[in-house]
Amino acid sequence: MLDITAAEIDGKLADAKSSLLPLRVDDLVYELNGVRIIDGVTLRVEPTGCTAIMGYNGAGKSVLVRLLHGLLTPSAGSCRWAGNLSASEISRRQSMVFQVPVLLRRSVEANIDYALSKRGFKAPERARKLEAILHETDLLKLRKRPASVLSSGERQRVALCRALAVEPELVFLDEPTASLDPAATAAIEQILLRAISAGRKLIMVSQSVGQVQRLARDVIFVHRGRIAEHTPIEEFLTTPRSAAARAFIAGELFEE
Amino acid sequence: MSDFTTAFTSAIGLIAGFDTSLIEIIGLSLRVSLSAVIIGTIIGLPLGAAIAVGRFPGRELLIIVVNAFMGLPPVVVGLIVYLQLSKSGPFGWLQILYTPTAMIIAQMILVTPIVIALTRQFIEDANADYDEALRSLGVHGWAKLVTLITEVRYSLVTVVLAAFGRAIAEVGAVIIVGGNINHVTRVMTTSITLETSKGNLGLALALGVVLMLLALAVNAVAATVRRFAPKAAYA
Numbered sequence: 001m002l003d004i005t006a007a008e009i010d011g012k013l014a015d016a017k018s019s020l021l022p023l024r025v026d027d028l029v030y031e032l033n034g035v036r037i038i039d040g041v042t043l044r045v046e047p048t049g050c051t052a053i054m055g056y057n058g059a060g061k062s063v064l065v066r067l068l069h070g071l072l073t074p075s076a077g078s079c080r081w082a083g084n085l086s087a088s089e090i091s092r093r094q095s096m097v098f099q100v101p102v103l104l105r106r107s108v109e110a111n112i113d114y115a116l117s118k119r120g121f122k123a124p125e126r127a128r129k130l131e132a133i134l135h136e137t138d139l140l141k142l143r144k145r146p147a148s149v150l151s152s153g154e155r156q157r158v159a160l161c162r163a164l165a166v167e168p169e170l171v172f173l174d175e176p177t178a179s180l181d182p183a184a185t186a187a188i189e190q191i192l193l194r195a196i197s198a199g200r201k202l203i204m205v206s207q208s209v210g211q212v213q214r215l216a217r218d219v220i221f222v223h224r225g226r227i228a229e230h231t232p233i234e235e236f237l238t239t240p241r242s243a244a245a246r247a248f249i250a251g252e253l254f255e256e
Numbered sequence: 257m258s259d260f261t262t263a264f265t266s267a268i269g270l271i272a273g274f275d276t277s278l279i280e281i282i283g284l285s286l287r288v289s290l291s292a293v294i295i296g297t298i299i300g301l302p303l304g305a306a307i308a309v310g311r312f313p314g315r316e317l318l319i320i321v322v323n324a325f326m327g328l329p330p331v332v333v334g335l336i337v338y339l340q341l342s343k344s345g346p347f348g349w350l351q352i353l354y355t356p357t358a359m360i361i362a363q364m365i366l367v368t369p370i371v372i373a374l375t376r377q378f379i380e381d382a383n384a385d386y387d388e389a390l391r392s393l394g395v396h397g398w399a400k401l402v403t404l405i406t407e408v409r410y411s412l413v414t415v416v417l418a419a420f421g422r423a424i425a426e427v428g429a430v431i432i433v434g435g436n437i438n439h440v441t442r443v444m445t446t447s448i449t450l451e452t453s454k455g456n457l458g459l460a461l462a463l464g465v466v467l468m469l470l471a472l473a474v475n476a477v478a479a480t481v482r483r484f485a486p487k488a489a490y491a
Contacts, residue, residue, distance in 0.1 A: 071388050091394055102389035105407055114403075118395050166393075 018083035020093050020169050021047035021201055023068070028077035030063055037063045039225035040077070049217035050192070050202040052233075054209075054248065060225040061205045062099075062174050068203065069096050069172045092119060096172040099179070101159035103147035108139055108158050111147055112165050119166040129165060137161040137191055153184025160191055164200070171195065173204040177211065189214060209249060213237060221245040263461030267469075270462055277439075278463075282470065285443040288356055288430065289423035292363035297416055300368045304375025305401050309383055319376065325369035330362075334432030337362045341433065354435040359443070362429035367419035374415040378408045413482050417475060424471055444470070 023045040030038035037060050045051055053061050066072040068079055070091055081090050095115075103111050109130060116126045134140050139161055142154060150158065156176060163171050173192075177185040192215055196202060206212050212219060212233065219236040221228045221244065228242035240246045270278050307318060339345050341353040341361075352358045382404050390400050405412070427445035434441030436450060444467045451460035 066388075069392065071391055088394075094392075096388075096392040098389065102386055104403070115393050118393050118399065162393075 018085070019047055020081045020083055020085065020090060021045060022082055024080045024082075025068070026078050026080065028064075028067060028079065029075045030060075030067055030072060031075040037225055038067060038074075041222075041225075041227055042077075043220060043227055043230055045201075045203065046218070047201060048196075048199065050196055050204055050215045052212040052216035052219045053203065053205045053222060054207070054212060054219055054245075055222035055228075056244075056248065059222045061222050064222060065096070065172045065174055065203060065205055069094060071096075093169040094172065095163035095166055095168040095170075097156070097159050097163045097174070097176045099175045101152075101155045103150075103155060103158055103162075105148055106146065107143065108145050108147060108150070109134065109143040111158055112162050115162045115166055121166075129167075133161055133165040136194065137164070138187070151184075153180050153187065156180060156184070156188060157191070160188060164191070164195055168200065170201040170203065173202060175205050175207060178207065185211070209237070219245075221248070259457070259461065262458055264465055266458060267462035267465035271466060271469075278466070280439065281442055281444055281447055282466065284356060284441070285424060285445075285467075285470070288359045288443060289363060289420060291360045292423045293367055293416060293420045295360070295364045296367040296371050296419055299364075300371025300419075301375050301405070301412070301415075304372040305379050305405055307372070308376045308379035309401055309404070319373075322369050322373045322376070326373050328366055328369065330366060330426040330428030330430075331432065332428075333365050334362055334429035337365065337429065337433050353433060354437060354441060356434070356441060358433040359430045359441060362433045363423045363426065366426060366429060367423050370419045370422055371415055374418060375412065378411045378415070379404050382408050410482055413478055417478050420474060421471060424467070424474075 025041055025043045025045075028038055028041040029036060039060075041064065053064060055061050063072065067074050070079075085093075104114060106114075112130055112133060113126060116129060121129060134143055137157055137160060139154075139157060142150065142158075147155065147158060160173075160176065177188050180188065189211065192202060192204075196215070202215070204215065206216075216233050218230065218232050220230045221236070221240070221242060223242065223244040228244045229236070229240065231241060236245065237249065240249060307315065307322070337358065338353065340347045341350065341358055342348055343353075352361075379401075386404060386407065390396075390403060395403060425445065427449055430441070430443055431446045431449060434443070434446065436442050436446040442450075444463060448460045448463045448467070451457075451463065
């Protein structure tokens, strides 16, 4: 028990404290059936705030976030996380919200509790975290409801609650409000703003310029599997550098 | 039409009269078929689930074979089991030919492919929906399989019922390995075959009605479980 070396203790401490971010993506390629869906993406994601990923349908946004989150394996290139963490520790510190939420056929709180237990939180701590996150995402009234009877807005709120419950350093979101009405969208954005101010990093695919303006600090514009530009939000909204992004903001059809 | 009316009346008469030999036959039918389904489920459910989420060479071929085995002819299965269990067969020393045990084995072979194939389909469909979300939560391997099975648990009731329907209704396998011996291996379907061959069509039809009522009763019980279990699960 006692013969742990100082280096090991240092390593454990570093493990607990060091951040995943910044993320450096180097010449990332993803091919499916001979088609390059992601075609040489190089970028750097900073540790704080919300980074938005925008682009036309089929540009490769969803595939890009899945590659970063580790749900897909790149054909070439790499994602390098800071902090020298093990692969399991890297994935433990992330979570994801999908465009169509996938909930288990059980109650709202059982869904959240499932995620907490799978991430290794133990009983007394789990109950505490469950209460806190249900409160934070305004789901206390719905906690006993079966997930199957919820509206789409409520389902997405539960999915977001589940993603935040595991206390991730980084949350991926793939068009989380794409099929929601304005009120449900506002509710999700409120929660996201609180998550950002609590220090969580968000990487969010969005088609809504307004939403990106409200939430993001920088925008990665993906066009045909490549990064057309990666610029701070003010610059992106006023003077986008790429022709594709200019056309996107102006709401025009873009043909290359 | 009057045949059916008479048959139905005599069926009610048989049941209401608690005819002891009928009760014995019903009891053995249920014992054999339920045992076969329980063993078939214990074997087939994990195998079906493993094929659903596993990726290994020959998987596609295995799925085709298992799907085809859902249509195994009962007489062929009966014959094969007979050859294994007969005195000159490799398992003749067990001396279980013409016993309920042999009948359970034969029916188990008939229903296991049904359990495997249908479980595989339900779990695979669920996996297509849940895969990314579960992997994102760090749920892999065993834990993932258990979650998927839990998610489709009510569909699996239907799988078990399909297997039971197959077992209780077949005659070809049990008549070959059981021999339709009175008080020993006589079940509903073999009785119907016997009475028909003896020309007792009325009695045969009455037994047929009893058999259908039996299947109805088992399905009603399962439907009740299915209906009330979800409420308990959310309590």
